[in-house]
Amino acid sequence: xxxxxxxxxxxxxxxxxxLSEPEIWTEEVGRLIAKFDGIEDMSEKHWSIVxxxxxxxxxxxxxxxxxxxxKESGLRLREIYELFPLGPARGACRVAGLPKPDGCV
Amino acid sequence: xxxxSNDIAEKxxxxxxxxxxxxxxxxxxxxxxxxxxxxxxxxxxxMPEAKFIPAKKVDLVSSIYRRYCTFSGRVFPGLVxxxxxxxxxxxEMVDLxxxxxxxxGRCTVHCSIGVDISYLVRTGRxxxxxxxxxxxxxxxxxxxxxxxxxxxxxxxxxxxxTLEWLGEDLQMEVDDDTAHIPLNQVGKDMxxxxxxxxxxxxxxxxxxxxxxxxxxxxxxxxxxxxYDVTNYAYYSGNIxxxxxxxxxxxxxMEKLGAKKCILAECGHGSRAFRWEGPNYIxxxxxxxxxxxxxxxxxxxxxxxxxxxxxxxxxxxxxxxxCNLVRSGGILQEQRYILKKACLDxxxxxxxxxxxxxxxxGGGQLAMSEYxxxxxxxxxxxxxxxxxxxxxxxxxxCHNCVDQLTQINVTFKLGxxxxxxxxxxxxxxxxxxxxxxxx
Numbered sequence: 078x079x080x081x082x083x084x085x086x087x088x089x090x091x092x093x094x095x096l097s098e099p100e101i102w103t104e105e106v107g108r109l110i111a112k113f114d115g116i117e118d119m120s121e122k123h124w125s126i127v128x129x130x131x132x133x134x135x136x137x138x139x140x141x142x143x144x145x146x147x148k149e150s151g152l153r154l155r156e157i158y159e160l161f162p163l164g165p166a167r168g169a170c171r172v173a174g175l176p177k178p179d180g181c182v
Numbered sequence: 183x184x185x186x187s188n189d190i191a192e193k194x195x196x197x198x199x200x201x202x203x204x205x206x207x208x209x210x211x212x213x214x215x216x217x218x219x220x221x222x223x224x225x226x227x228x229m230p231e232a233k234f235i236p237a238k239k240v241d242l243v244s245s246i247y248r249r250y251c252t253f254s255g256r257v258f259p260g261l262v263x264x265x266x267x268x269x270x271x272x273x274e275m276v277d278l279x280x281x282x283x284x285x286x287g288r289c290t291v292h293c294s295i296g297v298d299i300s301y302l303v304r305t306g307r308x309x310x311x312x313x314x315x316x317x318x319x320x321x322x323x324x325x326x327x328x329x330x331x332x333x334x335x336x337x338x339x340x341x342x343x344t345l346e347w348l349g350e351d352l353q354m355e356v357d358d359d360t361a362h363i364p365l366n367q368v369g370k371d372m373x374x375x376x377x378x379x380x381x382x383x384x385x386x387x388x389x390x391x392x393x394x395x396x397x398x399x400x401x402x403x404x405x406x407x408x409y410d411v412t413n414y415a416y417y418s419g420n421i422x423x424x425x426x427x428x429x430x431x432x433x434x435m436e437k438l439g440a441k442k443c444i445l446a447e448c449g450h451g452s453r454a455f456r457w458e459g460p461n462y463i464x465x466x467x468x469x470x471x472x473x474x475x476x477x478x479x480x481x482x483x484x485x486x487x488x489x490x491x492x493x494x495x496x497x498x499x500x501x502x503x504c505n506l507v508r509s510g511g512i513l514q515e516q517r518y519i520l521k522k523a524c525l526d527x528x529x530x531x532x533x534x535x536x537x538x539x540x541x542x543g544g545g546q547l548a549m550s551e552y553x554x555x556x557x558x559x560x561x562x563x564x565x566x567x568x569x570x571x572x573x574x575x576x577x578x579c580h581n582c583v584d585q586l587t588q589i590n591v592t593f594k595l596g597x598x599x600x601x602x603x604x605x606x607x608x609x610x611x612x613x614x615x616x617x618x619x620x
Contacts (some may be wrong), residue, residue: 148347
């Protein structure tokens with residue numbers, strides 16, 4: 078099992094760096110993964126996206142549609158791509174501790 | 183190491199024992215080990231170990247063929263390099279045929295005698311699929327498509343809400359309250375398809391194509407039942423599952439009575455439905471299938487849409503998706519479009535039929551197991567992009583878009599990645615009186 082080491086903490090992840098056990102996620106874990114991706118400071122906007130994704134995952138077991146993220150956060154589509162340069166899936170969903178979504182992502 | 187019973191091995195071997203497949207037998211017996219393919223392969227060029235040479239991958243499959251399907255291999259296996267299909271062999275097959283090949287076909291066009299190497303790799307994948315040995319990340323994407331109708335398991339409700347939301351956006355973009363994205367309409371000229379990653383995460387390309395259709399005055403529709411252009415069973419080599427997915431789009435075309443099926447920008451999806459689909463479902467299509475690239479080029483050529491290249495002033499380069507270009511022959515249309523839609527279009531080196539794969543093809547993006555290799559081989563593409571000095575990389579394939587997005591971040595390129603439709607939509611002039619920005 079591959080691992081991801083950030084600031085002396087070690088996480089079990091899949092080959093793409095998504096958490097193997099989404100239930101171990103805390104805000105601190107999210108902050109560390111974001112840092113690993115080059116997002117040094119998680120802003121309020123970053124957190125609003127991550128919290129929407131996390132809530133959807135806990136309720137429905139999957140990542141929300143981008144429309145849900147835009148609607149609930151009040152952010153524009155392009156802003157989301159700017160906040161998470163790797164995109165909503167490999168960027169935001171990974172910071173939110175979700176398993177990697179299926180498909181071309 | 184996976185356990186292998188005789189029953190399971192026999193399921194894999196049945197692929198090689200098919201005496202009716204003349205192409206397979208010819209290609210399995212043809213490699214002369216000249217080694218020219220080595221330098222054509224992005225894996226070998228990035229990680230120069232002998233096991234990554236395409237001919238070695240061919241040999242993996244052909245050595246099993248010799249062992250079970252030829253007289254000399256059955257009697258003197260050691261003398262003819264024939265190999266048992268055992269646990270060690272299948273582990274190597276999974277690792278090299280799934281984990282170290284994007285089936286980009288660059289080796290095939292460089293082969294001194296024309297062996298269809300990517301076809302043989304896929305044949306090896308078919309064997310593994312028959313034995314239930316497809317990497318689980320890849321299989322789960324296929325399972326999603328088969329059980330839910332799209333590879334990201336998007337519900338009908340979520341899909342419709344997303345399209346309505348994008349429809350509102352379109353009205354603002356074109357400043358027309360009657361503009362909309364038509365759903366499930368019968369008797370239209372065109373049924374358009376999507377890659378599920380568009381409604382799920384990256385809808386700018388849907389908005390872009392909707393704007394192109396609006397500007398061209400096209401009679402088109404989307405289907406909420408079957409819109410998925412992808413076919414991941416092409417990657418696993420499971421022809422039965424690939425046929426289930428292709429048949430669904432065929433059925434939807436018949437149900438809605440559309441004249442043409444327009445494929446979204448998707449390399450493997452175009453290959454699987456347009457060029458291989460009739461073989462999967464064993465019947466010809468009574469309708470026309472076109473890629474959206476050909477359609478947009480035609481709109482420009484016939485003046486159905488007008489473009490102002492001044493709206494795309496930055497330097498643009500093009501990444502050629504292997505399945506669309508090297509395999510499908512869609513080579514000039516995207517170049518024609520970019521020259522009309524952008525001020526400064528430059529080619530990568532090499533490009534066109536000799537282009538390097540982005541590294542995300544062949545199902546690699548889905549298979550986390552081989553992520554490290556996928557990033558290693560991507561450096562070739564990063565270097566190609568840097569050499570062009572382009573600010574924007576355009577590619578008519580969502581799978582390539584995702585790999586390029588990761589390349590952009592990993593190698594700190596600072597570029598934008600767009601589909602062809604996005605560039606065209608940005609350049610569209612809706613009102614003849616609009617000031618051009620030259």
